[in-house]
Amino acid sequence: MKKIKVLLAEDHTIVREGLRVLLALEKDIEILCEAENGRKAVELARKHQPDVVLMDVAMPLLNGLEASRQILQNHPAIRIVILSAHDDDAYIEHAVELGVSGFVIKQSSATTLANALRTVAKGKSYFSPTILKRLSQFEKKSGMTMRKGKSFKLTSRETEVLQLIAEGLANKQTASELGISIKTVEKHRQALMDKLQMHDTAGLTRYAIAAGIIENSIQETTL
Numbered sequence: 001m002k003k004i005k006v007l008l009a010e011d012h013t014i015v016r017e018g019l020r021v022l023l024a025l026e027k028d029i030e031i032l033c034e035a036e037n038g039r040k041a042v043e044l045a046r047k048h049q050p051d052v053v054l055m056d057v058a059m060p061l062l063n064g065l066e067a068s069r070q071i072l073q074n075h076p077a078i079r080i081v082i083l084s085a086h087d088d089d090a091y092i093e094h095a096v097e098l099g100v101s102g103f104v105i106k107q108s109s110a111t112t113l114a115n116a117l118r119t120v121a122k123g124k125s126y127f128s129p130t131i132l133k134r135l136s137q138f139e140k141k142s143g144m145t146m147r148k149g150k151s152f153k154l155t156s157r158e159t160e161v162l163q164l165i166a167e168g169l170a171n172k173q174t175a176s177e178l179g180i181s182i183k184t185v186e187k188h189r190q191a192l193m194d195k196l197q198m199h200d201t202a203g204l205t206r207y208a209i210a211a212g213i214i215e216n217s218i219q220e221t222t223l
Helices: 013-023 037-047 064-074 091-099 110-121 128-139 155-166 170-179 183-198 203-208 215-220
Strands: 002-010 029-035 052-056 081-084 102-105
Touching: 002 013, 002 037, 002 110, 013 029, 013 037, 013 110, 029 037, 029 091, 029 102, 029 110, 029 203, 037 052, 037 064, 052 110, 064 081, 064 155, 081 091, 081 170, 091 102, 102 128, 155 170, 155 183, 170 183, 183 203
Parallel strands: 002 029, 002 052, 052 081, 081 102
Antiparallel strands: none
């Protein structure tokens, strides 16, 4: 029996270990590798080419949605299932627009999660019932959300820089993390402020939270 090879991307160690134990009970599913942040997930997806990536949304260094965008851009055959504790409209809309194959909320059962992985591995889509309900509501909307608006004007690199700024990293730290010069970071920071019409780091952080790039918990320690 051919097993479904899964890359497990989750920053909380205890949650990641729990998911690994639960999925190990499924004979047709194999945890190929694990990532504790979005940047590592992108790297491991490139290196190991899993069938499915089980991707948490809120992760350090690179959030799950941006990591998903980069993986799908470079490896379109890989299927991605978003696993999130949040079912906010911004997360769902962005995930669907990126082209992920599934979206499962963390309140779901282990059986539901396993079925989601099997479904997307077959080339189909799987969304939790509550997510499907939201998707039907989106079709009736006449306006555009923040996620569909300003945040989509940002390049992939600008989104990466924005997250690191919002997480409290200085220009030097951001440059080191991304492997670019401090001058380049400064240029991206200024471009972000110009595009988003923000004038300080606090404003960029608030935007990153509103756009779903980082979680509210980070705001409490940054602002």
